[in-house]
Amino acid sequence: MGKKRASGSKKVQLVGKPSALVDTRVIYCGDNLDQLKKFPDGCVDLIYIDPPFNSNRNYEVFWGETKEKRAFKDRHASTQAYIEFMRPRCVELHRVLKKTGSFYYHCDWHASHYVKIMLDQIFSENQFQNEIIWQRTSAGKPIYRNLPKNADSILWFTKSDQYLFTPIMQPLTEADKATFASDDGDGRGPYNTQPIINPGDRPNLKYTYTDLTGREWSSPKTGWRFSEERMRQAESENRLAFGQTTIREKYYLREREAKGKQLSNIWTDIPIVSGEEKLGYPTQKPLALLDRIIKASSNENDIVLDAFCGCGTALVAAENLGRQWIGIDMSPTACRVMAKRLRDVCKMKEDEKLWRIGRGFIVRDLPWTEKQLREIPPFEFENWAVIALGGIPNKAQVGDMGIDGRIYPVSATPKKQEGELDFMDLWYPIQVKQKDKVGRPDIDSFEAVMMREDRTKGFFVSFDYSSDAINEIQAFFKRTGKSIIALTVKDILEEQIAHKLA
Numbered sequence: 001m002g003k004k005r006a007s008g009s010k011k012v013q014l015v016g017k018p019s020a021l022v023d024t025r026v027i028y029c030g031d032n033l034d035q036l037k038k039f040p041d042g043c044v045d046l047i048y049i050d051p052p053f054n055s056n057r058n059y060e061v062f063w064g065e066t067k068e069k070r071a072f073k074d075r076h077a078s079t080q081a082y083i084e085f086m087r088p089r090c091v092e093l094h095r096v097l098k099k100t101g102s103f104y105y106h107c108d109w110h111a112s113h114y115v116k117i118m119l120d121q122i123f124s125e126n127q128f129q130n131e132i133i134w135q136r137t138s139a140g141k142p143i144y145r146n147l148p149k150n151a152d153s154i155l156w157f158t159k160s161d162q163y164l165f166t167p168i169m170q171p172l173t174e175a176d177k178a179t180f181a182s183d184d185g186d187g188r189g190p191y192n193t194q195p196i197i198n199p200g201d202r203p204n205l206k207y208t209y210t211d212l213t214g215r216e217w218s219s220p221k222t223g224w225r226f227s228e229e230r231m232r233q234a235e236s237e238n239r240l241a242f243g244q245t246t247i248r249e250k251y252y253l254r255e256r257e258a259k260g261k262q263l264s265n266i267w268t269d270i271p272i273v274s275g276e277e278k279l280g281y282p283t284q285k286p287l288a289l290l291d292r293i294i295k296a297s298s299n300e301n302d303i304v305l306d307a308f309c310g311c312g313t314a315l316v317a318a319e320n321l322g323r324q325w326i327g328i329d330m331s332p333t334a335c336r337v338m339a340k341r342l343r344d345v346c347k348m349k350e351d352e353k354l355w356r357i358g359r360g361f362i363v364r365d366l367p368w369t370e371k372q373l374r375e376i377p378p379f380e381f382e383n384w385a386v387i388a389l390g391g392i393p394n395k396a397q398v399g400d401m402g403i404d405g406r407i408y409p410v411s412a413t414p415k416k417q418e419g420e421l422d423f424m425d426l427w428y429p430i431q432v433k434q435k436d437k438v439g440r441p442d443i444d445s446f447e448a449v450m451m452r453e454d455r456t457k458g459f460f461v462s463f464d465y466s467s468d469a470i471n472e473i474q475a476f477f478k479r480t481g482k483s484i485i486a487l488t489v490k491d492i493l494e495e496q497i498a499h500k501l502a
């Protein structure tokens, strides 16, 4: 372990394009299998993936702090189907990984054992480096007839033996320090000892050692850990402790404190996401976890790829650590959420012109045609429409009372003056229907929402409207003075294209 990457020939870097092979600082929206096929071989340094688990049921996605749920389809009917889904994607990920690269697969007990076998077949068993056990939470409420399942598994594979790895060092705990119980009073301070026996068989280190008093120590079965020369050196520095039957090496607290101790594969010190970091994206992983993986297995300016990137935790961690990054997610909502996060947290600009000169980032392949928008899941469609209008999607789907999002007009002042309306009260409801033709009944129910909420204006988005629906919108305005703006997907797309060209 701890092999350093063989230094290759000097990298030629283009301005704004740290890799001649792939574009970085890009979020791709789409199925990663299709996206990865466009990548060349051996172009990324580190891959982390956290695919949806094989939970074999529909699970619920909680957005924000609301109790409300959206059904998030877990498409894998069985472990077999899950592995079949993941296998071609992992084959592609293996292909795009550099020879010196590492691959981390985040999963849990549902499928980890099957995933390990699949990855052994793709990467080879010899390239399995470790299984990291990440303890997500401390034990919660007691459960009966089982142990609480509080850990995830992160399987680490490398493409070859020439992988990069920087050991993760941590400060000694008080308990660690307490084990340094001996002291020779020679000013070197407390020390502990460990045997100089080789853990594996080392025929070339089997010799009889004669110490400075002339006592002979026959070789342990597997050999010594030190060469004879090193043993002699250590003895002359008073770094050997001679017991009844074995020789042990002394190691000093002072030295260990300076170096720290190496973190093992059991990670218990990273809590689940909470507080400000929490975006409400289901399955969001903590930045600290990604920080650790990225620091251990990449250097500055290396390329980190997350092909199931959710709300972009790996991308934010990579950016903060001065790495290049590429994200892929099939959900347009996830792509928008992570773009916002990169703008807010990393202060990056989402701007094609800046990106071309090596700054900022871009999102590619967001659904951009009517045909694509007809095919995305309904809640993705709602989010797309609301965000396209500059609104805020309603987090609460149950009990949303017919409102999919809200627009807060820019004229609304954030300061509440005495006697004025709270600015948060200045909003317009948005209703979205992924329908070919919205009819009169849909408009009737939106009118009821506008009356109930006492809104003067509301927005409706769909693919088209029946003439009955349009007539009703006009009649509603005449009756109440309240206007419903009926927008089609085509209107929004044309508007966005107009903005893009402007």
Ligand SMILES: C[S@@+](CC[C@H](N)C(=O)[O-])C[C@H]1O[C@@H](n2cnc3c(N)ncnc32)[C@H](O)[C@@H]1O
Pocket: 030, 031, 032, 033, 050, 051, 052, 053, 281, 282, 283, 284, 285, 286, 307, 308, 309, 310, 311, 312, 313, 314, 328, 329, 330, 331, 334
């Ligand atoms: C468990 S979440 C990842 C969470 C992420 N680690 C984070 O911290 O935010 C899995 C993500 O994979 C995406 N996904 C599922 N299947 C995909 C596919 N075939 N291609 C690309 N993304 C996919 C989902 O949209 C979801 O956002």
